[in-house]
Amino acid sequence: MKKDLISIKDLNLREIEEIFLLTDKLKKNKAKFSKALFGKSLALLFQKPSNRTRVSFEVGMYQMGGNSIYLGPGEINLGVRESINDAAKTLSRYVDGIVLRTFEHKNVLEMAKAASIPVINGLSDFSHPCQALADLYTIKEKLKTFKGRSLAYVGDGNNVCNSLLFAGAKVGLNMKVAAPKGYAPDPRVMEEAREAALLNKSGIELFDNAQDAARGADVLYTDVWASMGQEEEAEERKKAFKDFQINKQLLGLAKEGALVMHCLPAHRGEEITGEVIDSKNSVVFDQAENRMHVQKAILMVLLRCR
Ligand code: CP
Numbered sequence: 001m002k003k004d005l006i007s008i009k010d011l012n013l014r015e016i017e018e019i020f021l022l023t024d025k026l027k028k029n030k031a032k033f034s035k036a037l038f039g040k041s042l043a044l045l046f047q048k049p050s051n052r053t054r055v056s057f058e059v060g061m062y063q064m065g066g067n068s069i070y071l072g073p074g075e076i077n078l079g080v081r082e083s084i085n086d087a088a089k090t091l092s093r094y095v096d097g098i099v100l101r102t103f104e105h106k107n108v109l110e111m112a113k114a115a116s117i118p119v120i121n122g123l124s125d126f127s128h129p130c131q132a133l134a135d136l137y138t139i140k141e142k143l144k145t146f147k148g149r150s151l152a153y154v155g156d157g158n159n160v161c162n163s164l165l166f167a168g169a170k171v172g173l174n175m176k177v178a179a180p181k182g183y184a185p186d187p188r189v190m191e192e193a194r195e196a197a198l199l200n201k202s203g204i205e206l207f208d209n210a211q212d213a214a215r216g217a218d219v220l221y222t223d224v225w226a227s228m229g230q231e232e233e234a235e236e237r238k239k240a241f242k243d244f245q246i247n248k249q250l251l252g253l254a255k256e257g258a259l260v261m262h263c264l265p266a267h268r269g270e271e272i273t274g275e276v277i278d279s280k281n282s283v284v285f286d287q288a289e290n291r292m293h294v295q296k297a298i299l300m301v302l303l304r305c306r
């Protein structure tokens with residue numbers, strides 16, 4: 001049976017731990033895995049721009065002896081030139097896996113249903129599971145353990161926030177979200193994350209101000225105020241989010257040596273100051289690097305178990 005990665009909810013704790021163990025090996029010994037995906041091909045079907053996701057998947061495939069094919073917004077023209085169903089079925093005859101970056105989350109679900117090969121969500125409006133896995137891996141690398149640690153996410157209750165909530169709850173990280181009124185994560189996401197957190201004896205809390213969330217946190221995390229596809233709301237969002245910035249004062253409330261994280265791309269001077277993103281607390285480029293190592297592990301698990 002093929003396995004997809006649509007959401008963190010597709011993985012149990014054991015599977016997450018397995019991915020991280022394999023990531024350790026891949027990171028330590030790149031050469032050993034240089035033929036791990038020999039002869040395999042991956043299609044990258046992207047309806048939105050990308051730096052990290054595209055490059056890390058492409059280089060990751062290359063490093064394991066495989067091949068990748070980038071299909072940008074103008075190529076397949078999903079849903080216009082041909083249906084998701086027909087594109088999925090055709091690609092299933094050529095390649096061994098699909099990474100889809102799209103707008104509506106239902107597109108990823110539809111593609112996974114129609115494809116006979118694994119489909120990986122490379123970002124939808126609802127979730128960004130590869131990002132959250134790389135983020136958790138980075139936290140583990142730096143702090144060694146999740147239990148008893150807390151992550152304060154300051155900003156928009158968006159795709160990155162949703163995936164972090166699901167992922168944090170699974171590994172037992174205490175999650176604190178600070179968002180302005182009207183921009184908190186969907187209550188259903190909060191509820192589902194709370195249920196998972198309860199099983200792992202961790203907590204999920206929602207705050208209406210950044211300070212209360214940041215106080216005593218081990219990790220401060222933020223993302224852009226306006227995501228891809230929300231460009232028209234940018235000005236309105238700048239007003240709503242003006243007090244939800246990771247800056248020196250906010251970092252001063254977190255634990256001594258707290259990690260500062262951002263999925264990137266960042267809008268310096270908006271959700272985070274340049275001073276903080278360039279500070280010794282910042283691990284943003286380790287996160288970016290780990291996208292590749294973690295995704296190589298994901299590819300090995302999904303593309304080889306078919
Ligand atoms: N963090 C992330 O997914 O970056 P890109 O949009 O550049 O791929």
Ligand code: NVA
Binds near residue numbers: 228265
């Ligand atoms: N929330 C952002 C994440 C980019 C990696 C977006 O969807 O544009």
